[in-house]
Amino acid sequence: xxxxxxxxxxxxxxxxxxxxxxxxDRKAARxxxxxxxxxxxxxLAGHVLAMIFEKNSTxxxxxxxxxxxxxxxxxxxxxAGSTQIGRGESIADTARVLSRMVDAIMIRTDDHAKIxxxxxxxxxxxxxxxxxxxxxxxxVADLLTVVERGFALPGLQLAWLGDGNNVANxxxxxxxxxxxxxxxxxxxxxEPDAGFVARARAAGGEVILTQDAxxxxxxxxxxxxxxxxxxxxxxxxxxVAAMQPYQVDGALMAAAAPDAxxxxxxxxxxxxxxxxxxxxxxxxxxxxxxxxxxxxxKSVLLWALGKL
Ligand code: CP
Ligand code: NVA
Numbered sequence: 001x002x003x004x005x006x007x008x009x010x011x012x013x014x015x016x017x018x019x020x021x022x023x024x025d026r027k028a029a030r031x032x033x034x035x036x037x038x039x040x041x042x043x044l045a046g047h048v049l050a051m052i053f054e055k056n057s058t059x060x061x062x063x064x065x066x067x068x069x070x071x072x073x074x075x076x077x078x079x080a081g082s083t084q085i086g087r088g089e090s091i092a093d094t095a096r097v098l099s100r101m102v103d104a105i106m107i108r109t110d111d112h113a114k115i116x117x118x119x120x121x122x123x124x125x126x127x128x129x130x131x132x133x134x135x136x137x138x139x140v141a142d143l144l145t146v147v148e149r150g151f152a153l154p155g156l157q158l159a160w161l162g163d164g165n166n167v168a169n170x171x172x173x174x175x176x177x178x179x180x181x182x183x184x185x186x187x188x189x190x191e192p193d194a195g196f197v198a199r200a201r202a203a204g205g206e207v208i209l210t211q212d213a214x215x216x217x218x219x220x221x222x223x224x225x226x227x228x229x230x231x232x233x234x235x236x237x238x239x240v241a242a243m244q245p246y247q248v249d250g251a252l253m254a255a256a257a258p259d260a261x262x263x264x265x266x267x268x269x270x271x272x273x274x275x276x277x278x279x280x281x282x283x284x285x286x287x288x289x290x291x292x293x294x295x296x297x298k299s300v301l302l303w304a305l306g307k308l
Contacts (some may be wrong), residue, residue, distance in 0.1 A: 004119040004126045005303045008136045008170060009199075009301055013177035015151075019299035020144050020293050022308055026070075027295045037117065042072025043307045049073065050098050051129065052107040054114075055231045058268060059145040060137065063293035064106055064301075071298055076102065080109075095121035104304055106228065110232050117118045125304035132166060132232065133193065138265045140169040140211045141175045141296035145289045146222055149261055156180035159220035159256065160214060161246040163239065164192030167226045167265050172196045176203030185216025187242040188197065213306050217256040223248060224263045249275040253283055261285045 004010055011019065026039060034205060040047075045305045049068050050060065061077060068075040080086055085094055086223055095118050098105055107115055111152075113135035119126040128136055143153060158175070160168050168184065169192050175182040176199060184192060187210060197207050210216050228243040229236040253260060262274070262284045270276055278284060302308040 002123060002125045004134060005300055006115055006119055006126065007134055008139060008173045008177055010259050013179075014278075015190070015303060015308075016140065016143065016174070016177060018308060019296065019303055020147050022302065023041065023144050023295040023299045024148065026109050026298060027292075030044065030070070036069045038072040039070055041261045043302060044068065044103075045072035045079060046105040047071075047073035047305065048101075049075045049104045049301065050078055050102040051075060052078045052080055052083070052085070052094075052105065054085075054107070054109045055130065057108055057129070059293050060106075060108060061223070063297045064129070065081055065241055066294050067297040068303055070294075071301060073103075075077060082191055091117045092121040092294050094118070095126075096123075099123040101281050104301065127300060130166060132230075134170045134173070134196075135166045135265070136173070137297060137300055138167055138293070139174050141172070141289060141292040142224070142263055142265070143174060144292045144296050145263065145285050146261070148221040148288065148292070149285065151221060153178040153180055156222065157220050157257065158182045158224065159217045160184045160186075160224040161216060161223065161225040161248055161252070162186055162243050163226065163228055165226060165230050165233075167224075168192045169196040171224065172200045172205070172207055175205030176200030176204070177206060179204050181208070183210060183216040183218075183220065185210050185213045185246055187211060190239070190242065213252060214255050217252055217260075220256040220260055222263060223253060223259050226243070226265055227269055228273050235238060238290045240298075243273065247273060247275065249283070250277045253281075254279055259283065259304070263289050265274075266290055
């Protein structure tokens with residue numbers, strides 16, 4: 001059975017912790033090296049990852065490509081529109097064909113049902129590079145960034161501001177797996193997925209939903225936000241109006257714990273969900289977070305290919 005990474009739960013809390021530790025070790029071991037030089041053990045030598053993109057990407061695309069290079073393997077980028085998927089070849093047949101030629105598949109797609117279908121028919125691991133429902137790879141990088149700054153995950157106090165989107169859903173999933181508290185501050189009608197909330201609570205995470213931005217950030221050691229309008233999401237102008245009270249600005253950061261860190265998966269819409277003052281300020285860890293996509297994706301690939 002191929003080890004798919006469609007959600008953080010596919011790996012589980014212990015394995016997510018192991019991924020973070022491995023990423024910290026590998027990152028330290030290659031400090032100062034040329035960026036494409038393979039790690040000393042080149043654990044994925046001879047392996048190829050195919051990446052299918054049905055939506056735009058900068059970080060996910062570059063981090064997985066560089067991750068494969070650093071692990072000693074290589075990657076193929078397939079823009080869905082220029083493949084036969086774009087002309088209607090089925091996901092199932094695409095899965096069967098790619099499984100004969102590559103060792104793993106990463107896909108960024110609009111509809112979560114498509115990645116489930118791909119994983120069902122593929123004989124190689126399938127990795128979720130973002131769907132409308134979730135973005136687990138991002139959260140491994142985010143947790144790595146939090147741990148790197150000296151925070152323990154169990155008992156962590158984290159605030160999410162704005163839209164209850166794919167990134168929020170995976171962060172809520174992480175709260176259950178790693179046993180931390182997440183306070184989600186956002187407008188009515190933009191709550192995160194109810195299934196993710198229920199499962200995280202059942203797993204031992206504390207998930208608090210509020211429409212009060214100040215209540216969300218009170219005592220938070222980490223403040224996280226994302227775009228108010230995700231790729232492919234309809235009704236942009238309505239969203240922006242509803243989200244305004246949840247903008248992360250200096251005053252809202254001051255209402256969090258002293259020295260709270262600020263995270264954003266990027267791309268940011270500066271002076272919408274976050275002000276320049278916060279993005280570029282001393283509490284922002286967004287560039288480390290972006291770099292950590294690379295280190296985190298290496299761990300995800302190693303886990304999926306049975307090397308972790
Ligand atoms: N955070 C993230 O997934 O970025 P990209 O859309 O650039 O891949
Ligand atoms: N929620 C955003 C994340 C982008 C990385 C989106 O889906 O567009």
